[in-house]
Amino acid sequence: MSVNVFSYADSQDVANSVAKYIINVQDKVLSSNSSSTFKIAISGGSLGKVLKKGLIDNTTNFDKIQWEKWEVFFSDERLVPLHDEDSNYGLFYEMVLKNLELKNVKLGSVHTINENLLKKDGSTDSQIANEYAKILPPSIDLILLGCGPDGHTCSLFPNHPLLTERSKLIANISNSPKPPPRRITFTFPVLEAAHNIAFVAEGAGKAPILQKIFSKEKSGLPCELVNQLNVSVNWFVNDEAINGVSVNASKY
Numbered sequence: 001m002s003v004n005v006f007s008y009a010d011s012q013d014v015a016n017s018v019a020k021y022i023i024n025v026q027d028k029v030l031s032s033n034s035s036s037t038f039k040i041a042i043s044g045g046s047l048g049k050v051l052k053k054g055l056i057d058n059t060t061n062f063d064k065i066q067w068e069k070w071e072v073f074f075s076d077e078r079l080v081p082l083h084d085e086d087s088n089y090g091l092f093y094e095m096v097l098k099n100l101e102l103k104n105v106k107l108g109s110v111h112t113i114n115e116n117l118l119k120k121d122g123s124t125d126s127q128i129a130n131e132y133a134k135i136l137p138p139s140i141d142l143i144l145l146g147c148g149p150d151g152h153t154c155s156l157f158p159n160h161p162l163l164t165e166r167s168k169l170i171a172n173i174s175n176s177p178k179p180p181p182r183r184i185t186f187t188f189p190v191l192e193a194a195h196n197i198a199f200v201a202e203g204a205g206k207a208p209i210l211q212k213i214f215s216k217e218k219s220g221l222p223c224e225l226v227n228q229l230n231v232s233v234n235w236f237v238n239d240e241a242i243n244g245v246s247v248n249a250s251k252y
């Protein structure tokens with residue numbers, strides 16, 4: 001299916017166009033008779049700040065979000081307590097949920113890992129992954145992803161055996177090259193069942209890896225594998241991130 005790249009000089013414009021895109025997908029999903037909730041998956045990293053800028057600080061966008069119909073999942077999660085500074089839920093709480101609380105706005109539901117199962121020795125990590133898999137819907141309306149400087153996405157790292165995982169929807173890893181080491185992650189079957197996927201990648205540091213991901217030569221990098229799925233994939237980047245990269249970028 002199609003892969004589009006939307007690029008802007010300014011970070012605020014990236015955040016606003018990501019927000020506009022999220023609102024468009026949300027509206028399409030909620031106006032179809034088949035769904036009463038908008039199922040969206042969030043990643044960690046810099047995405048939290050982008051969501052805050054685009055969806056919370058921009059009040060016009062804020063008012064267009066049907067927060068009470070959102071069902072939030074995490075495309076990967078670090079196996080730490082939910083309010084730990086490394087938690088992706090914790091980040092989403094700080095950037096989005098806390099602000100909703102301040103405005104007295106309720107979000108439909110947020111599907112976190114079961115924090116009570118966490119053990120310091122990691123012995124229950126696969127159980128946490130299995131339980132999270134049970135709450136996943138057959139397909140997620142929109143998965144928001146980041147792209148690491150090594151081309152990883154979710155907690156799917158280059159050359160890792162999880163890139164070919166087909167039997168589990170959620171897998172745990174104990175040796176993530178990006179700290180913290182213990183995580184759970186969506187696997188490719190979840191990504192390919194999604195209705196829409198969007199990447200957000202900003203900064204000059206991303207240009208070398210985007211060059212490889214968008215090159216004609218196959219790199220097998222996780223982000224490139226996502227681009228090859230039969231799903232609509234949109235990239236929202238700033239100009240620095242695609243400086244020297246051979247892609248045709250436009251505005252959303």
Ligand SMILES: O=C(O)[C@H](O)[C@@H](O)[C@H](O)[C@H](O)COP(=O)(O)O
Pocket residue numbers: 043044045046047076077078088145146147148149152153154155178200
């Ligand atoms: O929990 C995580 O670590 C993320 O989900 C991870 O996959 C992230 O999205 C990328 O590392 C990009 O991070 P940045 O946007 O901060 O570069």
